[in-house]
Amino acid sequence: MTFCVDKRFFTIFSSSVHFVGIGGAGMSGIAKVLVESNVTVTGSDIGNGKFVQQLKALGVRVFSQHDASNVEHASCVVFSSAISKDNPEIVYARKMDIPVLHRSEILSLIARLNFCFAVSGSHGKTITTTILAQALEYSGISPTVINGGVMMSGNTNAYIGKDNVCVVEGDESDGSFLKLKPDIAIITNIDKDHLSNYDGSFYNIQKAFFQFMSNIPKYGFVVACGDDMCTRSLINMSLENNNMVISYGIKSSDLDVKAINIRYNDGSTTFDVAISQGSKYVNFSPEEFARSYVKSHSQSRNMHNLEVTSDSGCYVIKDISFNAFGDFNVLNCLAVLSVFLGLRIPFDKNVFQKYAGVARRCNIVGNYQGSLVIDDYAHHPTEIAAVLRAIKSGLDVDRVIVVIEPHRKTRLKALLNDFVDVLSGVSAVYVTSVFDAWEEVDEDITSMHLVDKLDNCKYVQSVAQLKKELDMNFAEIPHSVSRSSIVFMGAGNSSSWAHSLVDLS
Template structure:
């Protein structure tokens, strides 16, 4: 009988990529999720047996069951697997198994993992290297990709390495990219020191570390690793970086390499430098890879244009940490977006509790109307006293800008649409269900335009 591996929560961005790569190894794959998603439907279209609803019978006969950290022990399928003694694997273990034997680039950091992973895969493909990848969003522009997963033939892979639950330590990585390190996911790591130690363990196991000198924690870590004999290539705007980022490209050993990211913002230039350095190490032609930076189609939910109505553009972005939100808004300004209407949905009560003041500071921008919805708890239970009021009450909006709390997401979408005028840009921001609001806003704008 053919082995079958069952994925609980298969419609998630990360889980769907692992399911796709597992299926590519010849293993029979099944899966379930509470509801359909774009990732779920992509797997269904690819011929996989994925079903809506969690039914204990679905795990009967499976050789293994795959879960993410978000799957609770009370899930009926997981409970059934435990009862039957079926091996239960974290998705990172399943992914490591699916990519076993490949030369891996693992991308880690508090921010920018998805974009940098996708861009690295794009550069390799543009240079004729048919690399596999597992990225937490759809990678636009690579034929044959299903959601965020693609099984290539080059024996090279790119993985978005997640530090949130420590699973990034499970990959047999040849190249470790360190983008940045900030306090987050302390619900798992416990302390900042433990978080830093996990990142250092992640980097020290790689043959090559690509480290951003502009981040003080990564800089210090890179210096320690280099002193211990590890091979480290640095990048950043800093003058002492091996790959120095400029407004027009990068400088390497004094030689200018033109490079223009398709996405706006300084952080995108940094991401491009990291992706370029890693891709070149794996055999990409330096000039071709640099040219390909400008042809990157992006990923789902990373500064993704969802539509335009009556001169109002609606852009959706996954930014969910204060640094990411600040970088997103700065990049939007750099792109010349005009007046901004921002619909922000905080994600996780623990993150909101830790970073409410920083979120308020990031959102306190000029020439903008900001709407904040209720916290999307996702895998967490509510924390007493922690809600979106903490962000709104701490905001210090410049003259001419506004901020308002509208808890229900659908109501918040309607308010964002009401505030938007021709020439404005509306941003839906967050890692939760706020992505649905982009469609609601576009629908409201169309109805208004038809009146």
Template sequence: MQQHLPAPTCPPLDELRSVHLVGIGGTAMTPLATILLQMGKQVSGSDVSDVPWLARLRELGAHVFIGHDPEHVGDVDAVIISSAVSMDNVEVRAAQARRLPIMKHSAALGSLMGRRRGIAVAGTHGKTTTTALLATVLDVAGADPTFHVGSELVAYGLFGKHGRGDLLVAEADEFDRRFLDYDPELAVVTSVEPDHLDYFGSVEAVVSAFEAFLARIRPGGAAILCADDPVARALPSGNVERTTYGLAPDAHWRLQEWNPVDRDRGAFKLRCPDGTIESFVLGLRGRHNAVNAAAVVAAAAHLGVHMPDIRRGLEAFAGTRRRFEIVGAALGVTIVDDYAHHPTAIHVTLQAARDHFRTAVWAIFQPHTAHRTASLQAEFAISFENADHVLIVPTYRPPGREVEASDPTIDALLAAMHHPDARSLSAADAAEFVAESVQPGDLVLVMGAGDIWQIEKDILAGLQRRSSRPA
């Protein structure tokens, strides 16, 4: 009988010379690859398809392959794999046969955090924006942090950056319990709601994972929790310092006032723990992002950043891709791309559209896994109340999580919504229908965590064709 020797232990990532990333185009793998390249590592990687942000990795020096092949695993010190990559992947098998160290993405990021002052931002929603905003504030303040974000920061043109400072700011994803590979000095929890129940199995398991995450905070560290979320605020934090933020009257950092300034910015006032009131202008839309900014102010203040520098950082923030990103306009219609795929995220995004644009709102939504739609149907049914028109396209099913099959969840959701204008169409038909139906001044929000963003160019093209027709 064949013997399987234990896999070799991977040395700390800082000490490696070269790595190969299987699934390099993922939104978690891309920032890691960027950091490693900027550290001077030799980086190669592969993915099943090309995506726009891989061009930037190639510019930085990565050798990127499209498709998987054992020959892609060259003379490297270790192989890092995405959570979406199976151990049966041909490149993973090749690495095993050669006795190369193999680690998951979260273990690799945890290795980097282990040698730095880690700041991990977790939560069912809000973590990408909060991580990116905190990284920007710290960078503007001169801390030169390393950052790892699951979306491209517009001002940097990057998902990640290797800084010379001792801080590492990282988005901490709960799926696959990835955040349990991190040992932060400072942990932020924006929200804890039912999600990824196809993986966790129960809400109790979700909460338990977040409890375990906070238990990994280093001695002498701190937890910053959203006081508006009943589960997040109740999480035990052990003996570390505990701070809360939000709209709740008893929050240590309390958001007292928020108003939209224009279509792009909001202004808010924050009561600090010492009772003083600070005013800020934020280049993000929606009250929910002012709450995220309150978390950033609390975290930055804890790290010793002075309030004027925090204010400059918030004003300098230019946003991230796929978070209320205006991708174009034609015929007086604005097209917005957004990652929202959880009911709460959909609700607050549509509310932000109402607050800042005050016009007719079209929502094109691509569900992300049929399991999520079914398990959160009641929540999804009421999340579109701020949209005038709703179009739901076929569900995106991530490889390895769900197989393509008939999906009754969309019809069930439409029946539960009781919305005056909601319908189900293919993605192509939705793009055509919207391009022909919208009126000048309308706002079109394309929402989902899958590949729905690809129809935005079709909507814009349809609008341009319509505008060129004779009156």
């Protein structure tokens, strides 16, 4: 197999590149970029979800069953970690000496042939990737983007740009992000997740992230959250190796870039940003900073928005607004701002107001019985806690009701007590069956193990049963309670439940 590179992208000269499980978020994004690069793409997937339908609309032939005959004319077969080794298409390809590549290998090829920004971390990757891509576009840079979720602005998870720049989400779940060697990396946080892919060791996860940071070339840099203790330790190790790292956060004191004076207003956020004058890597003179790095599309240079406080040792950018809520979203914005500061790219502080959102990330999808219905992808205790904090601080609600779909038995078993802790303060909890995804394990745990440990918690098997339970719950609410929210959390079928409940209202 040979590659031909022009100024924007590479083309695999082949009769066909075949994706096994093409409907996955990561697989479909790469497939879309190849299709838009004039590569012939086929795929197989037993589902007919949104990504499969989008690919079919682009002219991609998608087989509904996995069969060896699907890859007879393929010159390259791509798979993901969700595909078993005994998949008939993989078995046939290896037997016939057809090159078989993991999706991360194709992604790394795209990254190598562009100036690459990679966003990784246990939580917040998809939103941060979206904000970064949007900010670059707003600044006149047209990147190719391969994301892990649907960006609402274009209703897609991937698209090809006009410049030799790409923004990709690096998947740490299976360690495949180590195939990436980006020019600039963002690490949002490091948490105890996907332990089964790291021999059950959190230390192995931390080692993998340190290796990822070490993949950055000397002319590049890493942007990392200094509030996260695990990330903080890796920042210190990288700095000791003379690597360039820009730290950001909300809580810690010794940060290069820090959000202060955070204000929420029923769904949106305004905050100020303090930039340390003592920072090694974002060190500007006040005049240079005011002249070049805080600007607007208006005629003025926005000098009134820049407060230079020499006594506190920082510059302060006033009143940055973001069209979403939650501390985790403030952190995502800070990561992107830190990239711009590190590159000395002029930053328009109004860019975050243009954020259109990511599907299943605190999306308000409608109302039920006067209560906000929110759809979110959270399926790890840390994510659930962050979403609950965001809703309580960012929305004008009196009660929070959670409908949670546990994701994978291994995660539920390993973090059961953490799930209990984060859900204990919720007004009511309804738990659905465990969504196994592609996991094939024989774990002796079910949703009832979570239900039995929580007060005011019930197991529900259908949207109809959930509706009945909610109606009884609402009938007991005092008239003094003015507004509730019903938050659906999960990475499987929970989103369709949220929309179905709205349809029943």
